[in-house]
Amino acid sequence: MATEAANGNNHVVTKKPPTPSPLRNSKFFQSNMRILVTGGAGFIGSHLVDKLMENEKNEVIVADNFFTGSKDNLRKWIGHPRFELIRHDITEPLLVEVDQIYHLACPASPIFYKHNPVKTIKTNVMGTMNMLGLAKRVGARILLTSTSEVYGDPLEHPQTEEYWGNVNPIGVRSCYDEGKRVAETLMFDYHRQHGIEIRIARIFNTYGPRMNIDDGRVVSNFIAQALRGEPLTVQAPGTQTRSFCYVSDMVDGLIRLMEGENTGPINLGNPGEFTMMELAEVVKELIEPSVSIKIVENTPDDPRQRKPNITKAKQLLGWEPKITLRQGLPLMEEDFKQRLGMSKKA
């Protein structure tokens, strides 16, 4: 039975998880591990798929509505016998036979999740219920990619998993941060009530190749702006902080969490903390020293500080990030150059 990593919860699990297909215990048939990745055509999801597909015992099914993701992110797997891609909106039920579910589907960039906030909350609430219903029916283990935004504008710094957060329930970010909080609640209720095997990762800002070039998140914005020779748009005041994790480290953490014995929630992120002005200076120095930095207006409820305490991830998963911001940014720069048609590579 999985153990719960955070305190403040009195979890009494009354039921055992449903049993998986009898084929799993067959002496004569060695079936592969069948893994569903919702949101697998997106940024983190497609890197996760790449990693899962490296293991020849894995069959991977991606369900995605392509709102912010794209088939292009998965093009090397389309047609592969261990890979299936389904155009599906997770606000509708999905019937597939799987052993594990990595549940990532949800727009992640603020400009996308605010674009249709009702749809964002439906994705978080109804989508998560649908995936939990699927997990319950087939006895699959399910991992939710929650977010550091459940801590809101945190009054505790750095954030530990025990912190309950400082979240505006009626703000323009609430569709996402409250949506993820309800998704976490649903995960624990299905776990307590139905014995579903759950895992919850609280992901802190993650960056890397395949981020949408114009998706509005700060690292992708600054890199695209630097490459186009445009001013880097630091939103006021510029002293707000974030901690940036490279995507390969994140994927490693997600797989360790899924394979391990702890339900979470567990913070996954890189504790290196930067103000947005410092980030702009690093991008400028590494990518295009001639660009200027421009202060622009911020958006409502922008968290003023964010840095993960990753003690639990270290102790329980043996995980910590390896790639520093200065190492990761050039890897992303190369990908952006190729997609913007300005690559030095032949």
Ligand SMILES: NC(=O)c1ccc[n+]([C@@H]2O[C@H](COP(=O)([O-])OP(=O)(O)OC[C@H]3O[C@@H](n4cnc5c(N)ncnc54)[C@H](O)[C@@H]3O)[C@@H](O)[C@H]2O)c1
């Ligand atoms: N990247 C980060 O910094 C970060 C931080 C915290 C949490 N997360 C979480 O990680 C997950 C992936 O984030 P990402 O950065 O890869 O974002 P992304 O926008 O690139 O990927 C999300 C994917 O989900 C798909 N999707 C959205 N709504 C859907 C729906 N209703 N049905 C089916 N598919 C749907 C999108 O088309 C896309 O492929 C999200 O759940 C996000 O909340 C990301």
Ligand SMILES: O=C(O)[C@H]1O[C@H](OP(=O)(O)OP(=O)(O)OC[C@H]2O[C@@H](n3ccc(=O)[nH]c3=O)[C@H](O)[C@@H]2O)[C@H](O)[C@@H](O)[C@@H]1O
């Ligand atoms: O890690 C998380 O938990 C969350 O982090 C991000 O949300 P946010 O931190 O607001 O991400 P950005 O939009 O990249 O903004 C980060 C900071 O950069 C600033 N910013 C953004 C864009 C820009 O051009 N300039 C700029 O200074 C913002 O004001 C903010 O302070 C993600 O987009 C969410 O999906 C994710 O869940």
